Structure formats: structure tokens, C-alpha cells
Amino acid sequence: MTPADAPTGPRSLRLGEWPIVDDHAIAQEQRTVFQQRKLAVEAYARGESLKQIAQDCGVHRSTVLRLARQGQQAHADGRLWGYRALVPHVRVQAYERSKAPRVLVHKTAGNAGAFAQLLRRHPSLASQLRRELEVSNVVLQAGEPGRLKGVKGAAARFHQACRNLGLGAGDYPLNQTDKAVRSLGRTLRAWMQDDFDLAARAAGTRIKPASALRQLPERGASDAFDTVEFDAHKMDVRLKVIDRDPLGGEQSYETDRVWLLAIIDVATRCILGYTLSTKRECSRFEAIATFRRAVTPASVPELTLPGLRLLPSGGFVSQAVEQTRFACWRQIRLDNARAHLAVTSLDVVCEALGCTADFGPAYQPDDRPFIERFFGTVTATLSRRLPGALPGRAGAQTALKRLRDPQDTMRLIVTTQELEELLDLTVWNYHGTPHSGLGGLTPLEMMQRHVLGIGREPVRLRLIPQPLREHPELLHDPVLCRVHGNLGRGERPYISFFHVRYTSEWLARRSGLIGQRLRIHYDERDLRRLRASTEDGQVLDDLLASGAWRYEPHSLMVRQEVFKAKRRRQLEFGAGDNPIEAFLALRRKDAGKRRRSASDIAQVQRERRTASTKAKARVNATSPPPEAPPMPASSQPSTGPVKGKRLRIERGFAR
Structure with a gap:
């Protein structure tokens, strides 16, 4: 006996968790049957005997047990079937074909469920067919319900995969008139109807972070330092390095890609820590460096570029709100990058800092919408405004052409040091700029409200231990x-x-x-x-x-x-x-x-x-303040009555 066929006792039924049904939307004849089944199941849940239920409600005892068992099964939407299983003519379990498919040369009917049976027998075929949607080989064109483009190519690759598995001309689907192409298209469309993200990827679009927030309100947080998001972003900008050789000459070279790693607080939109990496790929060391910078105090940046100005309303979190120095978060959201899944990174996150890690699905940036939106802000306000910006794929191809041009100059391209100063200025001013997601408040103002308890209860901050403060x-x-x-x-x-x-x-x-x-x-x-x-x-x-x-x-x-x-x-x-x-x-x-x-x-x-x-900072912190030089006697202020002196004129001067 399978678990689905096992009898369901009255004590295991929790009708309060069953999804309800609007019986007024059901036809009159089916509504009567539904109400009888509903009364019978509720009586069974109260502990009444099946014999008494059959007499009072007119529902056979075997039907009552079957309905109770079906109501406890899981629905495709993640909930129980509940009262939906009591509606007449509702199929709780999908049809599964047991007989072998028929050879159809001149007909197109009689093989219901044969394609699903083929995918169950060969899971590799189902994986390959689903990959056709993930890599956009099959595209959903605009319109309702939409038209699939690229099905013929997917069907050809599917048939070749069937031959590789040993299926010949006498086996399904190669023994059919249309080679089951229509069943293949219906399967793809059914998958997209059940998975919105898959359909959006097939349509060539993605959910914007703001839309993801409206559809997933549970991704937010109500308190500061409760939930943070961490991710790495490759900045589309050309950089150079100015190297001074031992002879005093200067040479300019173009560097490789640059990565921006950042941690954002979900409730206040404050950037707790960020790091720039000039490596080709990010490693666990850059991730740990970002964690360390987020939990240690920050200082006011020193700007050397002319024309840069720090907003008076901006600042870093630990510098503007001293109560947040050495504060740590409760939960951090990351993606499935290898640098995040490393044992060292997990030990730092889970053991040293004492927080929990929430790893979202791979290639799903909308699962971390807040940090992705911040990266979009940095791209719009910083990266694309620099002389060496690479706006999109077309811009990257143009940059490659410029790299091959011997007359191309790097005079206007910023250096890595200049990019660090610009990034410090961007984060500083970002914290002092009104945010539309915070009701017009700046991130620092929202952080002060949470920490200082302005208009709400103050949050209880969890600080890292003293040894970690002294020795990060x-x-x-x-x-x-x-x-x-x-x-x-x-x-x-x-x-x-x-x-x-x-x-x-x-x-x-x-x-x-x-x-x-x-x-x-x-x-x-x-x-x-x-x-x-x-x-x-x-x-x-x-x-x-x-x-x-x-x-x-x-x-x-x-x-x-x-x-x-x-x-x-x-x-x-x-x-x-x-x-x-x-x-x-x-x-x-x-x-x-x-x-x-x-x-x-x-x-x-x-x-x-x-x-x-x-x-320099260590010397300034340990050295005593310099003493003021002694003032000459003539410049010292006089105290008491001033006595006049007799002026004596030397010889040789006229009176």
C-alpha cells in the first residue's frame, strides 16, 4: 500500500488548513453533491462513524475515506488540495498511461499520456527539453497566449536524443505521424504556465527588482540589522594604472575587469560594507574582506580629486551612528557563487559572526532585489558616466575595437585609485539622498529611526565579540x-x-x-x-x-x-x-x-x-599632540600696569 492509498484517520484531518471553495461558482447539480461531500468529511473529522455518515449525508463510506485522503494530498501550488478535492469531476492525480503507445501512421489519436510516459521513463529527455527553455532556444513571442518560436529545432534535437538512447523507428515518438511534435509543444507551454520565471526567461525578459518586491513582500525586513543582502557586481568600466619605474618615468596600462562587492541592509537600504577587487574572478577572500569591513568602523574618506564634495547629510553608517559600531546582522542572503559556498566563507558567516545564511536559487538576481537595485544605481550614477564606460554588449564591442586601435589614448580613463575615491563619494552621498522606497527619507535617517527609536521601538543590536574587534x-x-x-x-x-x-x-x-x-x-x-x-x-x-x-x-x-x-x-x-x-x-x-x-x-x-x-593613522593615534612653540617676549601679552621707557637716540641720528 502506497502512502497515497493509506487510510486517513479523523485525528489527522485539519480542516482549518484546507483551502476553501466558493461553492456559488459551481453549477447547481454539482453544488449539491459538493455540499453533501463537505458535510460528510466534516462529520468524519468530528469522529462520527462511517455508517452514520452514510445514512445522514448519503455518501458511501469508501467515498468518504477517498475524499479525506485526496484532500490531504499536496497540490501543485504548494498547499493541500483541501475542499477542492471534493468538487465533482476534479482530477486530483494527473493521468498516467500504463499501456504501451500505439503505432499511429495514418491517425493522430489514441495515445493520450504517451509523451508524459516517455519523459517518466527517460528523465534525461525531460531535462534536455526543459533546458531548451532555460537557454532560450525556444522563445515565447509577444501576445496572449503567445506563440512558441524554435519548436522545430528543439524537436529535431529531441529526436536525436531519443535515437542516442536506443529508440528506433518502431518506438515512440519516432513511430508517429508527426513524431509527437505537437505533444512536445504542449508540454513546453504547460511548463511555462506553471512557472512564471521560466516563461519570462523564454520571452527574453526578467522581472524588475521593484516588481519582485511587490510580488514577494516577505523578502523585506522590518528592523535594521535583521536581514542583509550580499552580492558581487562586475563594473562595466575601463580602468588604467599609472606605474612609475625605477628611473622616474610613468607608464599607463589598462587593467582587467573590476568587481564591486557590497552588503546592504534591507530595512534601511544602508550600505554596511563594500570592497573593490581587481582580480579576474572574486574569491572567498574578497567576500570575507567585505564582511570584515561591514562589521568594523569606517572613517571619513580622503578625497584628492578636485571638484568632489561630500554631502553634509551623507556619511557611512558606523561613522554617522556610533551605536552601530561593531554591529552584526541576523540573516544574510547570498547567491550560489563558489566564493560564497566555500567552507571558509560559511564558517565566517555562520560561526564567527553568528548569523544564518540564506542561499537563493542560482541565476535568480530578483531573489536579492535590494542589492541588485543598488548596483543599478551605481551603474547609472557612476559607471556609465565615466569616460571608459562600457554600456552593454555593443559598448563592449566598441571598446574592443578601440583597444585594437594603435591611436587609442587612455588619457581620460580613470585609475583604480580614482575609482576608489569616486566610489567612496557615491556611497557617502547615497546615504544622504532621499530614497523613494523609504517614503522620502534618506537611508541614514531611516537607520537613525531604527537605532535611536524615533517614532518606534529601538532595535536591539548584536555586537561582535571583543576579540574580533581588536583582531579582525x-x-x-x-x-x-x-x-x-x-x-x-x-x-x-x-x-x-x-x-x-x-x-x-x-x-x-x-x-x-x-x-x-x-x-x-x-x-x-x-x-x-x-x-x-x-x-x-x-x-x-x-x-x-x-x-x-x-x-x-x-x-x-x-x-x-x-x-x-x-x-x-x-x-x-x-x-x-x-x-x-x-x-x-x-x-x-x-x-x-x-x-x-x-x-x-x-x-x-x-x-x-x-x-x-x-x-599614518597609527602614528597619529599614538603620538602626543605637538606642543605650541614658545612665544617671544615681545609678542607675549602684558599683564598689570605698563610703565613707559625712556627712548634713547644713538649718535649720528638727527633729532
Whole structure:
């Protein structure tokens, strides 16, 4: 006995969850039968006997059990069949053919359900047929109900797939007069009628984020820092890097693509954190860097470009509302990118930050409408207004033609540093601009209302732990490294991390740690210093890199590229040489031909610029305020009565 045929007891019936039916819309004859069935099922749910129900309602006992069982089955819309299963002549279960299809050479009838039977026997055929709609091989033209275009090509590929499965001329559908082309078209149309997103993709359109919000109100949030959305966006803009060689000359190279990663708060539309990446593809390190920037305080950006102005009403969230410093969200929505599904990214999101991850369907940007709408704002207000904008596919082809033109100049194209300043200005002013989705309020004003409790109850913010505030590198999962050393050779203890030795004064004196493993936390943006602890939790002094790696700021990506070039025998450097300078010299050779090499140069410049900014901020924070220089006696203000002095004129001057 299958679960569908199993008897349904009165206690398992929850008629309050059954979808109701407007019986006035049913014909008079069928309405009488429906009302009798409804009374019978309700009496059965109350615990009355089937014999008494048959006498009072005139419904056979087997019919009552069948109706109760059918009402508990799942409908295609996600709910139960409920009272809809009680309507006469309603088919609860779709027709499934059991007999083999007939050979129809001169007729076109008699094979009802044969095509569905074929798809059930061969699921690969159903997958291929559905893929025809997903990749837009079959297009739905405008009109109601619409006309399918490309069915003949899909049918030809479908028939070839049937032959590949071993179906011959005597098997269905190849033994039919029309080769089941009409059944194939009806199946495609039925799938589109049941799935609006599939039909929209076949029609060549997509739901706009605003429309998605109206149809899916549950995607919103009522409190700040409750739900956030995270995604990456490839900016359609040409960038350049200005490199200064050791001789003092300047060279301009065009870089590869640039990615924008951002986190937006759903309730207030505030951008909590964002990151620019010049890599060819985003990795988990960029995602974690965005998470870290979203939970750490931000500072006022320093603008060097002339003509840029920060709005007084704008600002960053943690800078404008101090209560949100180190605040974290409850739920984050991501897509199914590999960088988001990485174990390290999930550990940061779910364990270190203590929030839940909601992974939406792949290739469905409307499932995260708020962050997609922000990317659209950045594209309209920033990317397409730059001289090197690439508006759409036609613009990309035009840019490729310009790249092949030897007379093309990059004088007007912005650099990566200029793009960072423009992006800081855009986010700052975005927070101070009235938002139509917030009733005319700015995102910062809405955030202040939620946090400070203006006109509503204040939200309870959840702050990250104190160790994460002081050491954001703890967001990463620790890496276990074994301590090396040899007492017989006089080799002090050290660890090897990504081809570079690390040690400290404390570790160099602890010979008992040789052979043990240390838990290493690192900042992928700067590998000059590592944070280490023993396996039992004892925190050690920071480990410093050896050689030139200790003084040259560099990221994990740069180090990996350096040693990759060394393994390929493209780069050679000695113990006293600067590996970063050698790497830059290697990339300068082909930066004019390969945009990826120019992106590596831009990455090194960004890391040096960031390290210099942090060093200045550290010095300003630790150094005492400068003392005022002593004022000369003549300029000091006099106190008390002033006595006149006798003027003495030297000889040689006339009176």
C-alpha cells in the first residue's frame, strides 16, 4: 500500500488548513453533491462513524475515506488540495498511461499520456527539453497566449536524443505521424504556465527588482540589522594604472575587469560594507574582506580629486551612528557563487559572526532585489558616466575595437585609485539622498529611526565579540602549522607559511615547541605579521616574516603570484633581494599586452597605499599632540600696569 492509498484517520484531518471553495461558482447539480461531500468529511473529522455518515449525508463510506485522503494530498501550488478535492469531476492525480503507445501512421489519436510516459521513463529527455527553455532556444513571442518560436529545432534535437538512447523507428515518438511534435509543444507551454520565471526567461525578459518586491513582500525586513543582502557586481568600466619605474618615468596600462562587492541592509537600504577587487574572478577572500569591513568602523574618506564634495547629510553608517559600531546582522542572503559556498566563507558567516545564511536559487538576481537595485544605481550614477564606460554588449564591442586601435589614448580613463575615491563619494552621498522606497527619507535617517527609536521601538543590536574587534583576522579559520627547528644544528624554532619562514623572539627561545602545531590566524591583505596560538589556546606573540617579506606590504594573492612565477622559472630573486620589486619588474614587461599583468601592478599599488594610510593613522593615534612653540617676549601679552621707557637716540641720528 502506497502512502497515497493509506487510510486517513479523523485525528489527522485539519480542516482549518484546507483551502476553501466558493461553492456559488459551481453549477447547481454539482453544488449539491459538493455540499453533501463537505458535510460528510466534516462529520468524519468530528469522529462520527462511517455508517452514520452514510445514512445522514448519503455518501458511501469508501467515498468518504477517498475524499479525506485526496484532500490531504499536496497540490501543485504548494498547499493541500483541501475542499477542492471534493468538487465533482476534479482530477486530483494527473493521468498516467500504463499501456504501451500505439503505432499511429495514418491517425493522430489514441495515445493520450504517451509523451508524459516517455519523459517518466527517460528523465534525461525531460531535462534536455526543459533546458531548451532555460537557454532560450525556444522563445515565447509577444501576445496572449503567445506563440512558441524554435519548436522545430528543439524537436529535431529531441529526436536525436531519443535515437542516442536506443529508440528506433518502431518506438515512440519516432513511430508517429508527426513524431509527437505537437505533444512536445504542449508540454513546453504547460511548463511555462506553471512557472512564471521560466516563461519570462523564454520571452527574453526578467522581472524588475521593484516588481519582485511587490510580488514577494516577505523578502523585506522590518528592523535594521535583521536581514542583509550580499552580492558581487562586475563594473562595466575601463580602468588604467599609472606605474612609475625605477628611473622616474610613468607608464599607463589598462587593467582587467573590476568587481564591486557590497552588503546592504534591507530595512534601511544602508550600505554596511563594500570592497573593490581587481582580480579576474572574486574569491572567498574578497567576500570575507567585505564582511570584515561591514562589521568594523569606517572613517571619513580622503578625497584628492578636485571638484568632489561630500554631502553634509551623507556619511557611512558606523561613522554617522556610533551605536552601530561593531554591529552584526541576523540573516544574510547570498547567491550560489563558489566564493560564497566555500567552507571558509560559511564558517565566517555562520560561526564567527553568528548569523544564518540564506542561499537563493542560482541565476535568480530578483531573489536579492535590494542589492541588485543598488548596483543599478551605481551603474547609472557612476559607471556609465565615466569616460571608459562600457554600456552593454555593443559598448563592449566598441571598446574592443578601440583597444585594437594603435591611436587609442587612455588619457581620460580613470585609475583604480580614482575609482576608489569616486566610489567612496557615491556611497557617502547615497546615504544622504532621499530614497523613494523609504517614503522620502534618506537611508541614514531611516537607520537613525531604527537605532535611536524615533517614532518606534529601538532595535536591539548584536555586537561582535571583543576579540574580533581588536583582531579582525580572527574571522578566518585558523591554519595549523608545524613548528620546525633542530637543536643539533642550532636551528631556532620557526614555522613555514606559504613558502616564507615566520618566527618571533618568544618562539625562537622555546625549543619545547619544536614538532608541535600552532593555530595561525592571518590577514590575507597583509602577510607581514601572523597571529599564533598553541593548540591548547595559549596566545603567543605575533610572528614576523623573514627577510624582505617583513618590510614590504603584500597580500596573499601577490605572494602566490610571486611563487607561481618562480616555479615557472620566470622570476628569480636572492635572499637579500626585494621579491615584490622583482615581481613588478616582471609584470612591467608584458603589462602593455596583458591586462592581467596591469591588474597585478594595480593590486601592489593598492596594498602599498593601504599600508601607508594605516601607518599614518597609527602614528597619529599614538603620538602626543605637538606642543605650541614658545612665544617671544615681545609678542607675549602684558599683564598689570605698563610703565613707559625712556627712548634713547644713538649718535649720528638727527633729532
